[in-house]
Amino acid sequence: xxxxxxxxxxxxxxxxxxxxxxxxxxxxxxxxxxxxxxxxxxxxxxxxxxxxxxxxxxxxxxxxxxxxxxxxxxxxxxxxxxxxxxxxxxxxxxxxxxxxxxxxxxxxxxxxxxxxxxxxxxxxxxxxxxxxxxxxxxxxxxxxxxxxxxxxxxxxxxxxxxxxxxxxxxxxxxxxxxxxxxxxxxxxxxxxxxxxxxxxxxxxxxxxxxxxxxxxxxxxxxxxxxxxxxxxxxxxxxxxxxxxxxxxxxxxxxxxxxxxxxxxxxxxxxxxxxxxxxxxxxxxxxxxxxxxxxxxxxxxxxxxxxxxxxxxxxxxxxxxxxxxxxxxxxxxxxxxxxxxxxxxxxxxxxxxxxxxxxxxxxxxxxxxxxxxxxxxxxxxxxxxxxxxxxxxxxxxxxxxxxxxxxxxxxxxxxxxxxxxxxxxxxxxxxxxxxxxxxxxxxxxxxxxxxxxxxxxxxxxxxxxxxxxxxxxxxxxxxxxxxxxxxxxxxxxxxxxxxxxx
Amino acid sequence: xxxxxxxxxxxxxxxxxxxxxxxxxxxxxxxxxxxxxxxxxxxxxxxxxxxxxxxxxxxxxxxxxxxxxxxxxxxxxxxxxxxxxxxxxxxxxxxxxxxxxxxxxxxxxxxxxxxxxxxxxxxxxxxxxxxxxxxxxxxxxxx
Numbered sequence: 001x002x003x004x005x006x007x008x009x010x011x012x013x014x015x016x017x018x019x020x021x022x023x024x025x026x027x028x029x030x031x032x033x034x035x036x037x038x039x040x041x042x043x044x045x046x047x048x049x050x051x052x053x054x055x056x057x058x059x060x061x062x063x064x065x066x067x068x069x070x071x072x073x074x075x076x077x078x079x080x081x082x083x084x085x086x087x088x089x090x091x092x093x094x095x096x097x098x099x100x101x102x103x104x105x106x107x108x109x110x111x112x113x114x115x116x117x118x119x120x121x122x123x124x125x126x127x128x129x130x131x132x133x134x135x136x137x138x139x140x141x142x143x144x145x146x147x148x149x150x151x152x153x154x155x156x157x158x159x160x161x162x163x164x165x166x167x168x169x170x171x172x173x174x175x176x177x178x179x180x181x182x183x184x185x186x187x188x189x190x191x192x193x194x195x196x197x198x199x200x201x202x203x204x205x206x207x208x209x210x211x212x213x214x215x216x217x218x219x220x221x222x223x224x225x226x227x228x229x230x231x232x233x234x235x236x237x238x239x240x241x242x243x244x245x246x247x248x249x250x251x252x253x254x255x256x257x258x259x260x261x262x263x264x265x266x267x268x269x270x271x272x273x274x275x276x277x278x279x280x281x282x283x284x285x286x287x288x289x290x291x292x293x294x295x296x297x298x299x300x301x302x303x304x305x306x307x308x309x310x311x312x313x314x315x316x317x318x319x320x321x322x323x324x325x326x327x328x329x330x331x332x333x334x335x336x337x338x339x340x341x342x343x344x345x346x347x348x349x350x351x352x353x354x355x356x357x358x359x360x361x362x363x364x365x366x367x368x369x370x371x372x373x374x375x376x377x378x379x380x381x382x383x384x385x386x387x388x389x390x391x392x393x394x395x396x397x398x399x400x401x402x403x404x405x406x407x408x409x410x411x412x413x414x415x416x417x418x419x420x421x422x423x424x425x426x427x428x429x430x431x432x433x434x435x436x437x438x439x440x441x442x443x444x445x446x447x448x449x450x451x452x453x454x455x456x457x458x459x460x461x462x463x464x465x466x467x468x469x470x471x472x473x474x475x476x477x478x479x480x481x482x483x484x485x486x487x488x489x490x491x492x493x494x495x496x497x498x499x500x501x
Numbered sequence: 502x503x504x505x506x507x508x509x510x511x512x513x514x515x516x517x518x519x520x521x522x523x524x525x526x527x528x529x530x531x532x533x534x535x536x537x538x539x540x541x542x543x544x545x546x547x548x549x550x551x552x553x554x555x556x557x558x559x560x561x562x563x564x565x566x567x568x569x570x571x572x573x574x575x576x577x578x579x580x581x582x583x584x585x586x587x588x589x590x591x592x593x594x595x596x597x598x599x600x601x602x603x604x605x606x607x608x609x610x611x612x613x614x615x616x617x618x619x620x621x622x623x624x625x626x627x628x629x630x631x632x633x634x635x636x637x638x639x640x641x642x643x644x
Contacts, residue, residue, distance in 0.1 A: 051639070167557050168508075171515050174550045178522060178543070185539040190529055192539060193522075216585070223581045223612065224574025391609035392623055398585060399601050399631055406597075406644040407635075415589050415644060423582050430570060431511050432504070449542040457536035 003129055010358030014366055019059050019359065026063035027367045030070020031374060034090075035078055035382050036393070041071040042329040042439075043214035047400050049207050049337055050408040057341040058356050062363040064337055068330055069121055069313045069364065072273065073371045076113035076306055077382055080106060089273035089309040092281040096294065096301025103297050108243040112299045113306045114375040115243070116255055120307035121368040123259035124266070124314020128321075129361055131267070132350060136322040139347035144458065145465050148451035149472035149479070151444050154325040155437070156479040157268060161275065162434035164496060166486050169437045172428065176441020177448070179204055187453060199413040206336040208405055209442055212418040213435050214329070215401045217425020219394045226390075242376075243299060251303035254284050258307025265308070266315020272328050273312040280308035314364070321345055321357065324447070329436045332443045504568040508561035516554030522547030577612060584608070597643040602628035 013019060033044045045064050052060035075090035080097035093113065100109035142150070155173055162169040182193045183203030194200040243251075258280040265276035284304035285294045294301050317334075319325045324346040326332040338345050343353060350357045375382075405418050428435055459465035467473045486492045522543050530538030584607045591600040602624040610620030635641040 051641070054639075165557075167553050167560070171550060171553050171557070174546050174553070175515070175518070177546045178518070178550070181543055181546075187535075188530065188539045190539040192529070192543065193525060220578040220582055223578045223608075226577075226613065389613075391605075391613040391615060391620075392627070394581075395601070395605035395608050395623075395627055396630075398604065399627065402589070402597070402601070403631065403635055403641065403643060407641045410642070412589075412592060412644060415592065419582070419585050419589050422585070426578055426582070430572070430575065431507050432570075433511070452542060453537045456541075461532055461536060 003133070006133075006354060006358040007129065007362060009354060010360070010362030013058055013355050013359030014062065014362035018056075019062050019363060020366065022055070022059040022063040023066050023363045023367050024370055026066020027070035027073075027371050027374065029063075030067040030072075031074035031371065031382055033067060034071035034074020034076075036074075036388075040214065040218065040330075041068050042210065042333050043218055043397075044071070045330065045333045045337070046207060046210035047215050047397070047404050049210075049333070049340070050404040052337065053340070053408070057338075057343070058359045060341065061334075061338065061356065061360055062367075064334060065317070065360055065364065066367050068334065069124075069310065069367060070371060072121075072310045072313060073114065073117045073375050074382065075309070076117070076302075077110065077379060080109045080113065080302070089277050089312075090305075091274065092277040092305035093302055093309075095281070096297050096299075099295065099297030100299070100302065105297065108247055108299065109297075109302050110379050111243040111376065112247060112251055112302045114372055114379075115248070116251065116258060116303040116306040117310040117375075118368055118372040119255045120259040120262055120309075120311035121313065121371070122365065124263050124311040125361060125364040125368070126314075127263045127311070128314045128317055128364075132318050132322050132357075135318060136347045136350050139323055142347065142471070143469075144451045144454035145469050145472040146475070148448065148455055149466065149475035150323060150325060151448045151451065153475045153479040153482070154319070154327065155440060155444060155448075156482040158327065158440050159437050160482050160485060160495065161272070162436050163432060165432065166483070168431075168433045170483075172433045172435065173437035173441040176438040176443075177445040179209060179438075180442045180445025181449065186450075197413075199411060204417065205405075205409060205414065206333075206442060207340075207408055208414050208417045209421050210333050210336070210439060211401045211405055212421025213425035213428070213438065215397055216418060216422025217429065217435070219397050220422060220426035221429050222390070223394065247299040250298065251300045253287070254280075254300040254303035255307050257283055257287075258304040258309075259311045262308030262311030263315040266312035266327075267318050268315075268327065272316075273309045276308040276312045277305035280304040321349055322347060324349075326440060326443060329439050332436075332439045336443055503566075504570050505561040505564040505566055507570055508557055508564075512554045512557035512561060516551055516558065519547050519549075519551030519554055523551060581608065581612060592644045598628045598632055601631060 014023065029044065030041065033041060044067055048064070052064065072089065076093050076097065079090040079093040080101050083094050083098040097109045097113065100106065159166060159169040159173055178193070182200055184191050184201050191201055261280040261283060262273070262276040265279065266273070281301065281304050284300055285291045288294065288300065290298070316327050316331050319327055320331040320335050324335065324344070326335045335345055343349065343356070401418060402415055405414050425435060428438070455465050456463065466476060485495055526540040526543035526547055529540030531540045531544065532538060584604055588600040588604040605627040606620045606624035609615045609623040610617060615623070631643065635643055
């Protein structure tokens with residue numbers, strides 16, 4: 001199927017009234033989630049995942065993806081009005097966005113952020129459309145050794161950029177692999193790490209871990225503080241939210257820079273939107289004719305990181321859909337969602353499920369238009385979300401988490417597990433263990449073990465199969481190089497700079 | 502608490518987990534006629550976990566870094582988790598609506614020190630909202 005006919009089929013799916021409705025619900029929820037500091041897209045998607053089992057998969061993935069990219073739009077609101085990023089990817093937006101708001105230009109900053117997000121979101125979708133099908137065709141030639149090597153490389157990349165300490169990131173990933181191994185081994189029917197509990201024979205549900213670590217963990221971390229920050233006022237009226245012609249002229253390169261940088265960084269596992277937004281901001285400052293003005297409230301300082309942050313979404317979906325390799329926590333949750341609905345993301349995914357893939361792509365075009373329409377006039381309304389009292393919000397999140405998990409399995413044991421993983425998620429934050437490698441280890445653990453064992457079956461137990469095939473040899477060498485970066489002082493300093501910024 | 506000390510204890514705990522994984526994997530088949538057995542993969546990640554934990558413990562002992570972890574707000578987080586655990590334990594006895602209402606009351610009244618009637622109202626309204634949305638509107642069974 002060529003791109004044009006695929007896209008036509010996609011629009012036929014996405015334009016169905018029910019899918020338009022779920023797309024709207026997704027982007028609206030995403031914006032609200034993005035506005036709220038402390039509640040991120042992975043937590044929201046994980047919490048809502050059990051409810052999507054009642055939905056048609058196309059509608060469900062359209063809604064969940066809407067939350068993902070909608071949150072990127074919403075994240076800028078708190079960054080600009082509060083100097084508090086709604087999510088980590090909006091940190092760079094704070095630098096100039098908040099300064100613009102302090103100078104009475106909050107409306108223009110919010111408008112620039114919305115326009116940058118729209119342009120970049122659209123570029124990201126075009127990128128998926130052009131890159132995903134050929135990449136999937138290329139991956140069709142992969143066998144178990146290549147898959148093992150690819151997953152190992154993906155995990156190594158995530159570990160590289162997940163936190164300051166690579167040892168801690170690796171340990172978090174290994175805990176994820178262990179959690180994935182709990183249950184009955186499908187090759188030999190041996191029960192592993194079940195502690196004699198019947199409930200663990202079928203393994204630990206990904207949803208339970210994701211909800212615990214992200215949703216409950218975030219609530220516990222937010223419970224530490226009592227006071228909320230005070231937001232700057234939002235100008236009333238659409239006219240006051242529109243940037244001037246000069247603002248748009250100043251930002252034109254930033255729109256392009258952010259869109260391209262964000263998309264390409266999104267394709268790389270592990271880098272993520274935070275790094276994309278910082279690189280784009282740095283690049284914009286480096287090529288600017290007025291670098292000394294950055295940090296004092298220039299519109300291009302808002303446009304570049306916001307564009308990168310949004311274009312990254314499109315890039316990040318590509319390895320998830322075409323190779324079955326997620327590069328971040330959110331795409332890991334989306335991958336788990338597809339698997340739970342009975343799909344197998346990978347090279348055959350697009351060919352076997354054209355309506356779902358192209359429906360998702362088309363819905364992202366529509367969703368980006370919805371977000372632009374929603375965000376420009378409704379920013380003052382979204383800013384009101386910040387007034388939700390914490391003593392109402394946090395119990396609601398806990399309640400949704402508990403009901404969500406119980407509705408999937410009907411097991412109180414799983415509710416206990418959610419509480420336990422919530423505590424684990426909180427302690428990981430306090431002790432500086434990144435959660436992304438744990439989640440990716442859990443998501444990929446089963447497939448990684450299967451690919452390794454199948455590879456060794458193909459070679460009668462000889463590990464040389466992993467290095468004798470060129471593609472897997474190259475990928476494993478790259479994974480090894482990535483893991484050795486801390487040994488090289490200069491490269492490690494660059495890595496730490498990227499993370500700490 | 503110094504970050505190095507926290508690393509020491511977390512490294513020790515993860516080292517224990519690594520040793521447990523190795524001990525368990527040792528009992529399962531490593532390589533059979535059909536290829537790697539159920540013990541193959543866990544043995545290797547168990548060894549990796551034990552080794553990396555040891556590295557973390559050693560580096561924490563040798564560390565002269567004065568960085569500290571701020572535990573001042575942690576009491577509130579642990580209290581909330583304790584309340585959640587009690588609410589989960591009560592699910593079987595009193596059902597979701599009462600235990601969740603009580604949890605909301607605790608968070609509003611104790612953690613955020615709202616007036617008693619505000620906390621009680623928050624608890625009742627939150628429970629009522631869940632009843633309206635999940636069993637009534639969505640047909641989802643509550644615990």
